[in-house]
Amino acid sequence: xxxxxxxxxxxxxxxPEYALWGAQTQRAIVHFPNLGYSMPHGVxxxxxxxxxxxxxxxxxxxxxxxxxxxxxxxxxxxVLSHRHDEQFPLSxxxxxxxxxxxxxxxxxxxxxxNELAGHMRGEKTPVHPNDHVNRSQSSNDVFPTAMHxxxxxxxxxxxxxxxxxxxxxxxxxxHEFSAQWKVGRxxxxxxxxxxxxxxxxxxxxxxxxxxKQLQQAKQxxxxxxxxxxxxxxxxxxxxxxQEAVIMQLRDLxxxxxxxxxxxxxxxxTHNAMLRVSSALRxxxxxxxxxxxxxxxxxxxxxxGLSEIQLPANEPGSSIMPGKVNPTQIESLTMxxxxxxxxxxxxxxxxxxGHLQLNVFKPLIVHxxxxxxxxxxxxxxxxxxxxxxxxxxxxxxxxxxxERSLMIVTALAPELGYDxxxxxxxxxxxxxxxxxxVLIEQDILSGEAFDALIREHVLVDx
Numbered sequence: 207x208x209x210x211x212x213x214x215x216x217x218x219x220x221x222p223e224y225a226l227w228g229a230q231t232q233r234a235i236v237h238f239p240n241l242g243y244s245m246p247h248g249v250x251x252x253x254x255x256x257x258x259x260x261x262x263x264x265x266x267x268x269x270x271x272x273x274x275x276x277x278x279x280x281x282x283x284x285v286l287s288h289r290h291d292e293q294f295p296l297s298x299x300x301x302x303x304x305x306x307x308x309x310x311x312x313x314x315x316x317x318x319x320n321e322l323a324g325h326m327r328g329e330k331t332p333v334h335p336n337d338h339v340n341r342s343q344s345s346n347d348v349f350p351t352a353m354h355x356x357x358x359x360x361x362x363x364x365x366x367x368x369x370x371x372x373x374x375x376x377x378x379x380x381h382e383f384s385a386q387w388k389v390g391r392x393x394x395x396x397x398x399x400x401x402x403x404x405x406x407x408x409x410x411x412x413x414x415x416x417x418k419q420l421q422q423a424k425q426x427x428x429x430x431x432x433x434x435x436x437x438x439x440x441x442x443x444x445x446x447x448q449e450a451v452i453m454q455l456r457d458l459x460x461x462x463x464x465x466x467x468x469x470x471x472x473x474x475t476h477n478a479m480l481r482v483s484s485a486l487r488x489x490x491x492x493x494x495x496x497x498x499x500x501x502x503x504x505x506x507x508x509x510g511l512s513e514i515q516l517p518a519n520e521p522g523s524s525i526m527p528g529k530v531n532p533t534q535i536e537s538l539t540m541x542x543x544x545x546x547x548x549x550x551x552x553x554x555x556x557x558x559g560h561l562q563l564n565v566f567k568p569l570i571v572h573x574x575x576x577x578x579x580x581x582x583x584x585x586x587x588x589x590x591x592x593x594x595x596x597x598x599x600x601x602x603x604x605x606x607x608e609r610s611l612m613i614v615t616a617l618a619p620e621l622g623y624d625x626x627x628x629x630x631x632x633x634x635x636x637x638x639x640x641x642x643v644l645i646e647q648d649i650l651s652g653e654a655f656d657a658l659i660r661e662h663v664l665v666d667x
Contacts, residue, residue, distance in 0.1 A: 209221060230310075245568065248359060251285075267446060284318060303345050303563060312339040312340045346563055347434040353571040353574075357578065358424065383403040399664065402598055404666070409496050412496070427478050429463075430463050474561065475559045476556045476564055497535045497536075501539075514597065514598050517596065519534065534587065537584065613663055
């Protein structure tokens with residue numbers, strides 16, 4: 207491997223010749239652990255967008271020459287087209303402001319811009335990583351802006367579409383199972399009858415509520431920190447900078463982003479990210495509830511509830527032939543547990559706003575993006591490989607309703623609670639149905655009981 211020498215404020219350092227990054231990135235490679243938690247690709251793309259928007263705004267305001275701006279934009283476009291993905295080697299374990307990743311982008315863009323101008327890497331002319339690529343900016347406002355843009359992009363592009371598809375898949379099952387009566391259960395014990403469709407309607411309503419919360423939380427990401435520079439004062443930005451760069455970002459992203467009304471809060475706190483993480487945790491809790499319920503309803507097939515039938519995607523055991531396990535549900539609920547853990551880390555990180563700067567930014571954005579990716583993929587696979595092939599066991603459902611003791615609840619208004627409880631107790635002791643006990647004790651005829659059940663129990667309200 208051949209090396210070149212570059213300099214920064216700390217002196218000279220050797221950099222692999224193939225690398226577009228510069229001295230500060232190389233120092234970060236040496237001094238910070240890289241344990242498989244690379245800076246998320248979405249953040250890298252967002253940083254490139256910000257540098258492009260800044261070059262356009264700086265040109266508009268006379269802060270950059272036309273040639274410098276054009277070179278920076280050309281280099282940013284190459285990054286955005288994935289031509290230099292390997293040039294961003296840093297992990298999230300770095301400065302809590304994301305300074306090293308901001309400089310990684312500045313150095314890659316500057317070196318590539320200078321190559322395009324016919325100069326050597328490391329010359330810092332005609333484009334300097336700090337003076338030109340980072341002009342009117344600080345890591346302290348660039349990185350939180352990248353955090354918001356990256357999360358907004360994956361919410362719109364992946365999670366919300368997959369969650370919407372999952373919601374529709376559940377609603378389809380709600381309709382499909384609308385006439386299938388079953389035993390309801392509270393405290394995991396037999397309760398009044400309901401339809402399987404009604405049970406699924408609860409899952410649809412859960413997701414509707416959580417989708418609404420996520421959409422509301424997403425709006426809080428639209429105000430951006432860019433323009434606050436080092437501590438929120440906007441030091442070293444020309445007049446009109448905030449408005450100019452926001453308009454460029456609107457054009458480049460198609461998102462209705464705005465400038466954050468208070469840059470001090472935008473740098474030192476990340477309440478918007480915390481609210482999104484909380485909304486993601488809520489969806490994870492929904493997944494856990496839905497997954498565990500379906501897991502129980504599918505248990506069996508001979509010694510469990512066996513009220514629904516899951517698709518057999520793969521053999522369930524390496525030793526027990528013919529066994530099929532609820533693997534998609536297990537995958538979904540493990541994802542839910544991980545997302546809840548991610549949120550705990552985000553909550554702790556968001557509480558660490560030390561004076562003018564929160565210094566847990568890479569951890570926050572990594573965990574939020576991880577949660578978005580996990581929930582989006584989980585919803586997609588669960589819809590396609592579990593819900594789509596799910597069916598109900600009509601014979602088991604009907605048998606459970608017929609033998610249910612809690613049908614006696616419909617008799618309580620007429621017979622009284624105590625008499626109805628006595629009937630249920632006798633049915634349990636004698637292993638009879640409620641209908642059989644009523645006929646045996648000459649309380650109701652079979653026909654009268656059937657009419658009563660049709661009128662008050664087996665009716666979809």
